[in-house]
Amino acid sequence: MSDLLSTPPQDQGHRRNKASITRATRPRSSTKGPLDADNGLLTSPAASASQLSPTLMSPARSPSNTAHPRQAPPSPTPQLGEARPKDFAFLLQPEIYHPLNLQNIPPAFRNSQKQPGPEVPIDQLLAKGHFRAAAIAAAQELTGSVINGSSIDPHDANRIFRLLYTRLACLTLIDATSLAAQEAKALEDLNDPRRYIDDITNEHLAPWELRVLHVRLQALGFGDPRRAVMSYHDLAREARENIRKASLAHDNSARELWKSRLHELGIKVAGALIEMDDLSGAAHHLGSLRDRGDGKLxxxxxxxxxxxxxxxxxxxxxxxxxxxxxxxxxxxxxxxxxxxSNYELALQKWQEFDIMAVDEMVGVNQAVCLIYLGRIQEGRTILEKLVDSGLSSHTLLFNLSTTYELCSERNRLLKGRLSEKVANMEESPFGWEKTNADFKL
Amino acid sequence: MSHQAYASHDPVKEPHSVSVKVLRLSQPSLVTQYPVDPPFSPPTTKSQPAPASLAYKSASNTNPDPFLLSPILNLPVSFGSAYVGETFSCTLCANNDLPPDAAKRIRDVRIEAEMKTPGLGGTQKLELGPANIHGATPAGGVDLEPGGTLQRIVGFDLKEEGNHVLAVTVSYSEATETSGRTRTFRKLYQFICKASLIVRTKVSALEPSANSSSYRKWVLEAQLENCSEDVIQLEKVVLDVEEGLGYQDCNWLSDGDKKPVLHPGEIEQVCFLVQEKGADADGGLRLTTDGRLIFGVLGIGWRGEMGCRGFLSTGKLGARIAAR
Known part of the structure; x- marks a missing residue:
């Protein structure tokens, strides 16, 4: 399945036009940016498998790069003579941004004193984990309906993209990723140089994290997970180019930044392959990445x-x-x-972990073992203690709610009480508001 | 899994003080996560992922972010699909649902379970695990305080396609200061078991080569098609041959190759070389009355998500022997 990684770039465009097979096909250029110059890199499976490994990215080890140093920036083709600031008015249309439903928020959160007022600034909302409110505030600011301050300047790329990223990232944090995928469509092709590359600096105007997030959202929006694999490779090529530039300029911190971004893209490709059920391809790909010694790989x-x-x-x-x-x-x-299915042995191993170190995973997995061993009461006690200690991941709440469902006919009451307990927790960047699904309500 | 309640043989019209809840214990699943950079982070340094985008909170850095899969486990979300070859495992919980101040006491709670299969086998009584907790053997009754739960786990090897019914019977005695009575109820949980693997076999005799001995050889080929909705990885294919026959495995185990991964609808072809062992031709080999030589059975083992095991074996495979 590793052929996915070696797909020639000609296939990168949309596949809308089946009839075109009969005609001489011209590669669609829509997803190609100015940074796609080095097409040859993706053609051999061996090369592609190792592409995302930072070790191979220094120019010294990459003959194709040293042979043809791409010093001259690729020229995007603005059709009109002089350089102008880009106009992003198309991202400020109110119809892009969906209203967020309150229906799936348990009453304990909806009616809580902790619900922030409309005057709270976005950075505070983020710091306190009010992601739904932050997503709303970001959309309001983008569409100009905010009370304080003037309406947004459609040429202010920095502000627009920061708000847009806040909006989309927050939607993914409140279980509204499909909505984010819909809204991300407004960006259309982020690789379009005429729209997104600054004519003077030749820099991409959208921040890196938005471009990375956009890859997944776009793949979801088009229902085409393989698109994500290819788009991550496009970004990887750009990251590699930046590593090279930073090395030449002896800019160590930039080099480290781009190296870690490249590494992250490599891991994300594996995730995208898993999502398209290409598990052996993902395994092969992970095998080609370099371990950073932290055990994560x-x-x-x-x-x-x-x-x-x-x-x-x-x-x-x-x-x-x-x-x-x-x-x-x-x-x-x-x-x-x-x-x-050796739950007894697994339980012993989980119990050996240092209980002083707060690790939600160890506690939750221990409880899961106990449930599979027929010791549901003990499992329930562990999960409840984790919640009492201030933890509230989706998995913890879901597992505890499932345990309540097994332990009582009146589980709705127990789940409702749990939601009240969590609503009373301290607000934090881990996220405060939860959804009905978290409590199986 | 649909279910139906039966208030069988219980003349009392009052609602029961004990409830029963079931959950199919398929393998727990690794939770996925989509780490994102926090909004408003500085553009010149690599920021840690937004904590809310990680699957769980860890102070000891056990999370492999930004990887999709995380080591925290979710209990099964839904019943899912049941397949031939898998072991069906299910937890049964009998709960005392009385309020803490109730005058009644619940004693001697027992759970029994049976599986009704589509074939002629009819109904099989299921063993209840775990062996010994709550200070009682699974057969004995347990006293439950209000809010208390008696948990049992049953396992059943699924061998047939079609309708299965898990019947759970709960009995308990309900005692007040002055009186006591025994009550029983039964709940039925119905589910469909589907085929997971289609096995097609073909046997062909090999022409004896000039220099080899006169032992006869056959090639047994089999196509294994994954007809489930899940990705599986084949673990082993083994031939359990009859006496007087030997075989050579020509598959991944023989050359240390990777175990094949089968997506839904995909097929793996396997092959065995079967050959006579004995010196006296036909001497050790038994033929059926209609002149067929039985090789034995083919067993196929696989693993699914998070190690879910499956195993099935074919009927007796063989070949018609040409008279010599």
């Missing part, structure tokens, strides 16, 4: 093998962990025991 690989059901390969990942990443090894082995 070993854990990622092991989780992928476990997802596929291959505990033998997962255990191999555990055996490759260094002494510094002893915890990772223990996590993998405990999960392997669970995958092999």
């Amino acid at each position: 070993a854990l990622s690989k092991a989780l992928l093998w476990l997802h596929l059901g291959d505990t033998r390969n997962a255990k191999l990942c555990a055996s490759q962990c260094s002494e510094d990443t002893e915890n990772v090894e223990k996590i993998i082995l405990a999960l392997c025991d669970m995958a092999d």
